Amino acid sequence: MTAAATEMRTPVKQSRFMRRALPYLLSLPALLMCIGILIPFFTAVYYSMLRYRMNLPAMKGFIWFDNYLNFFTDPKFWNTVYISLTYAFLTVGLELLLGLGIALLLQRPSRFNNIASILLLLPLMTAPALAALMWKLMTHPDFGILSYLLTVIGVQNFKWASDPSTALFTVLLVDMWVYTPFIMILLLAGLRSLPKAPFEAAALDGVPRSFVFFRITLPMLMPYIITATLFRLLDSIQQFDIIYAMTQGGPGDKLLVFQVQAYLDFFQATNVGRSAALMIILWAITYALSNVFIKQWLKLRERAHGAH
Amino acid sequence: MYDKEKGLFEAFVAKKMSRRELIQATGKAGLSASAAGFLLTQAQTRAMAADFDWMKYKGSKLKLLLNKHPYADAMIANIETFKSMTGMDISWDIFPEDVYFDKVTAALSSGSTEYDAFMTGAYMTWTYGPAGWITDLNEFIKDPAKTNPNYNWEDVLPGLRASTSWNGVPGGELGSADAKQWCIPWGYELNNISYNKKMFDKVGVQPPKNLGEMVEISAKLTKDLGGPYGIGVRGSRSWATIHPGFLSGYANFGEKDFTVADGKLKAAMNTAGSKSFHADWVKMIQDSGPKNWSTYTWYQVGTDLGAGASAMIFDADILGYFMNGGDNKEKGNLGYAPFAANPNASAPTPNVWIWSLAMNNAGTQKDATWYFLQWATSVEHDLFGARKMDFVNPVRASVWKDEEFRNRIDKSYPGYLNQHDVSAPGAKIYFTAQPLFFDLTTLWAENLQKMVAKEIPVDEGLDTMAAEIDKKLAEAGLG
């Protein structure tokens, strides 16, 4: 309205065509850069409809959706779904709470807080595969410093990743150690970029802190929370490095998440059809979850813009 | 410069001079040990070269895909010999073992022509062979025009030659007359006991002679040592947990993984004998095994022995060998013993892992590549590796008879030669060759983990597992 009117008065001319084309010109290069991945993607979809095991070439054949149907009747598949979703929601949930807490602790810009927040990124900078290797050593019953510290406080023989009852806890711990900084830094940057005015007003009015947090901070931070959570969720549900390095999906089948199972299907069993189908299912789950998140994010954005 | 000395070496190689005479003569000629070694290898190479046109593919460029392993290191140390003998240029890509086989699978499955030859294990050829990714090397070995007359293929231990050849029929016996030679054995490991002599002496026990004794002695060690645990065995969720000590002991009782009838495979892990073996093995781990057993791979089993956290291991002999050197705390304290789990068995039946060299079927220079393969697995190179580098275990009988090699081993690794000599006749792959090897053996390991964690009982667990395996075999058209 006013903006459009103002624009027509600017000395710099801009054709209507340019104005309409501009967003496309800005965003299409990014799209074109990545669009190439669709070809391998559709090839993989094709694979998922084959019975194709590389060392049984005689059995190769087009079987439509049989791979998928076989999964749905396979209790091991449902175990994979269950453990993958559990892992994803637990890691993301816990990391969100912890990351938010740390961001709140460090939100005041001071030299110490800034340095601390950067140092806290160090676990994230360690490649997860290598981090898992180090954690495996740290949790070794004899040489491991963490096992030692536990014995000092009286906990003997903690089994860490080797026992079905503590394996999930152990990989969760490693995951949280590596990835909480990701959420923390995004939320910290978000917190620091929130407008000062509402907070100053609330302080003047003597509004209690919990009210400020829940009714002012959190809603304004929500878009950042959603972004951070979304990316963590995408990664967590595709988790491979940490779990494979620590237990290869064991003990038993306790940690056989999607990508670990698909890795074993492809690299060990050379079962191209099965691993492709499993990954397509993972892709579909990820697609559905992301849709939910993005819709929320857009709704929040609209509300925020409407309030201007 | 070295002409006079060259004559000495040639005489030695032609067996006209004994080793002692050679050493005296070169010492007199003032040759340093390394110069002498270099000249000796050269002379041997020249002898090798004499009856065969090694220069036929001069100028070719080969590329290898190698695992980061002492065997590869040994070959690289000697590669100049190959280059000067054949006039070929050779380069290689080395990948860490953790990711090595992923790289191989990726390269072969995409039909890459980048690598001409690569390192592999025998089990992998049960996948690569049927998939058409590797060449049957019989066509080269049996062709006198392509293979040099001194190659002496029969010198390679018979169990290893058989275990690396398969006719591709699921359940087909390894080493059958119609078997294809998928790879050439390069270095191997058999599974026996490596133990800490100091710890054993402290508690007053001897290495066990059968499974029953192993269970007892491990328990005693765990109780009396006040810290280290009795027996180290692998437990990770992988085929590599079943492959070493476990299968060696299992096979000693005559148990099998599959029975083959009319070309159909059937799971055989739920026989009464198998159930009894599993029960003993599981109990042994629960009582005297590593506390984090289900995450234990080759590395953890070895590290614990080398650092004094365990009293013995039932795993690859070369693992015990490596742990007796380097910067390990317990170096010098380790001993080696052959082990036959079955009290009624006359000799050990160790399962083996054979690092081998295979030829990429999509490669474009197969004849030249064969020249490399036959050099790398030749008597001369094997001797070099065994004498000068940590190339254990060599695959050739003649190398095992070599005095220099035997003396070197005996001096620093007492008992090693004996455990090998006693076990070598029975050393081969005891698994049944079939395309679902990795899936099913990993499933077996998964169930073993559940048994040790007391999630499933041994007997019923094995019955369920056998049924599941039979189902998978049927789906794949094998059972």
Added chain:
Amino acid sequence: MDHTSTFEKTLRGVLITLVLVFFLFPIVWIFLMSLQTNETILRIPPSLAFTPIIDNYTALITGQLRTAAGSLQLNFMQNMFNSVLLSVCSVAVSLVLGVPAAYAFARFKFRLGEDIAFTLLSFRFAPALLVLLPLSLYFKSLGLTNTYVGLIWVYQLICLPLILWIVRGYFEDISPDIEHAYRIAGNSWWQTFRKISIPLAKPGIAAAGLLAFIFAWNNFVFALILASADKQPVTVGALAFVTASGIQYGQIAAAIIISITPTLALALYAQRYLVEGLSMGAVKG
């Protein structure tokens, strides 16, 4: 702002200390391990008393490892170079492509806008394992196998969606008023973008760029499958110390410390921009 009681201050201090201990203890431990030989690392029980050695670092940097069995060649510095090259270039390309795109999605409501944005995000959904085999086949036919260009292209899948969506959030938060004011003053769209929008969104761009760098740095599966040994990143290089004759923990620890250094330096440099969120807040409201 002065109603923080001493109790609160102490509580805050305690919590921050706990957090720092949890996240930094393993790093410190790894650093200590990098100064020890394998023998001292593998002691029962683990102990802090040791004489530091720098052999692990010298071995990695000079490329010569002296072991009991002689001297081994190492390639770690080549791995470092590969990682730096791949990460820097990938992030640079992603920023050039992603920041304008993020701006477009934030500022303009155009048809297909949300669809394109979501599509770009969806590239992150594809698990690497899904596309590995087809990708290696296509790379082979396109001649992109074992090229830096090929890898940088693939790395866009990791970096671009991240940068896009994070920076978009920041652009959305910046009020358009100041941009309009600048435009009215007679500047072109491009000048506005360069002089106003980007600086205002600097914290977001810094955070996104840093995170994209970290994820690109830690990725190794694409390089492993699509490239030969000379292009492998540091993670693969560090795994080379997991050998048949034993895991060389000291060297792996040193490798981890060396590989963290560039990223840490980048983060310290970028923290300046992360702080500037303050000034931006002053513009809004």
